[in-house]
Amino acid sequence: MEAATPQASAVPPVPKPQATPTAGAGWGSGGLSSEAARLRRRFPTVADLAAQARRRTPRFAYDFVAGGVGDDHGLARNRQALNAIEIVPRYGVDLRGVSIETTLFGRGYALPVGVAPMGLAGLLWPDADEAIAAAAQRARIPYVMSTVANSSIERIARIAPDVFWYQLYNVPENDHAVSLDLIRRAQAAGAHALVLTMDVPVRSKRVRDVRNGLVVPFRPTLRTAWDVARAPLWALAMLRRGQPRFFNFEPYLGPDASTGDLAGFVYQKMTGPLTWESVARFRDVWRGPLIVKGILHPDDADKAVSLGVDGILVSNHGGRQFDAAPAAIDALPPIEERVRGRATVLVDGAMVSGLDLLRARKRGAAAAFAGRAFLMAYAAAGADGLDHVVRLFTEEFRTALIQSGTLLHDPSPSRAGVPAP
Numbered sequence: 001m002e003a004a005t006p007q008a009s010a011v012p013p014v015p016k017p018q019a020t021p022t023a024g025a026g027w028g029s030g031g032l033s034s035e036a037a038r039l040r041r042r043f044p045t046v047a048d049l050a051a052q053a054r055r056r057t058p059r060f061a062y063d064f065v066a067g068g069v070g071d072d073h074g075l076a077r078n079r080q081a082l083n084a085i086e087i088v089p090r091y092g093v094d095l096r097g098v099s100i101e102t103t104l105f106g107r108g109y110a111l112p113v114g115v116a117p118m119g120l121a122g123l124l125w126p127d128a129d130e131a132i133a134a135a136a137q138r139a140r141i142p143y144v145m146s147t148v149a150n151s152s153i154e155r156i157a158r159i160a161p162d163v164f165w166y167q168l169y170n171v172p173e174n175d176h177a178v179s180l181d182l183i184r185r186a187q188a189a190g191a192h193a194l195v196l197t198m199d200v201p202v203r204s205k206r207v208r209d210v211r212n213g214l215v216v217p218f219r220p221t222l223r224t225a226w227d228v229a230r231a232p233l234w235a236l237a238m239l240r241r242g243q244p245r246f247f248n249f250e251p252y253l254g255p256d257a258s259t260g261d262l263a264g265f266v267y268q269k270m271t272g273p274l275t276w277e278s279v280a281r282f283r284d285v286w287r288g289p290l291i292v293k294g295i296l297h298p299d300d301a302d303k304a305v306s307l308g309v310d311g312i313l314v315s316n317h318g319g320r321q322f323d324a325a326p327a328a329i330d331a332l333p334p335i336e337e338r339v340r341g342r343a344t345v346l347v348d349g350a351m352v353s354g355l356d357l358l359r360a361r362k363r364g365a366a367a368a369f370a371g372r373a374f375l376m377a378y379a380a381a382g383a384d385g386l387d388h389v390v391r392l393f394t395e396e397f398r399t400a401l402i403q404s405g406t407l408l409h410d411p412s413p414s415r416a417g418v419p420a421p
Helices: 035-042 046-056 059-066 073-083 128-139 153-159 173-189 207-212 222-229 232-241 247-253 259-269 276-285 298-306 328-339 354-362 372-404
Strands: 102-104 107-109 113-115 143-145 164-168 194-197 290-295 311-314 344-348 367-370
Touching: 035 372, 046 059, 046 372, 059 207, 059 222, 059 372, 073 328, 113 128, 113 143, 113 372, 128 143, 128 153, 128 372, 143 153, 153 164, 153 173, 164 173, 173 247, 173 276, 194 276, 222 232, 247 259, 276 290, 290 298, 298 311, 298 328, 311 328, 328 344, 328 354, 354 367, 354 372, 367 372
Parallel strands: 113 367, 143 164, 164 194, 194 290, 290 311, 311 344, 344 367
Antiparallel strands: 102 107
């Protein structure tokens, strides 16, 4: 008797993967040959970008960006608090197709991360402000320009018209004449939001800068000369572009003002607390979303909202103002609870990964803002580094969101009709 012939399997054959210009043999990313893949292998984290930036720049420039205030306790506290947040994952759901876009103040962005304002960014690498603004425009994420950026409001608005926000420091002299004109210029240039920084009532001692003898314009010493000699690419770039200059203040001193004149004006005039009376006055002048930055107490958040503020950016200034201040991520939940439904709550402080974005969202923020991550990426690898760090945030946030297995509510008070990530 003949053996029964096995029936053919109903499982269709698995097609071979199609070869692509970047495909490699086998499993993993090691065989990929695109520029994006090369950067991913070389700089898999923001920490790797920061290490490269440190190698390429003088110590005084790197310390200015990387350092905090006092003994750097606030700087460390931001990171420790983020690391302490645990997220219990839920499984059995498929979130691979979920959108990671977000809406802030009625405008759509590709990812719940933005570029925090950074003053004197051109010290770490020339043209940093303009390069980062261009990268934010490409990535469709908010870019907040600092009052003391090394470019002008008008130029940044042309580079990043769809994502441009403006941050204002207090210039109280002459009944806020300069502050009010900066607001007028930002409005005329098309800034989508105005961010008022509240947490610099007085200058704080940044110990690394004191030890390094940092001053703008540079005053050469044996120590700074040695620092610059160890960073030849930085030195060449600085020679080509010139020392960083506070272009926003040229209209008030004239085009013939030296770099030293502009720096002296900033040091002497941009000082003193931004009071609630000033916030109310600026609210009356500014036509658009108004955000206050540097809030850490729920009562202050409540006060801001009572004056018509649209957003609260919870921040301890990246650990650069008050060394005893709580970590921003720890201050976030009670503030979000206090103003829920009345204002959009944002947060910054030590955001270096997509997982940090998820932690911020889980704590109630509509979006998180990062500064050092973008600036270090530019110093490490130029414009390619900026595109790379955006890819890192995107990939890591999507992975963390899917891994957590939970849909997030949209904490924005204007979330009607907008699908949550």
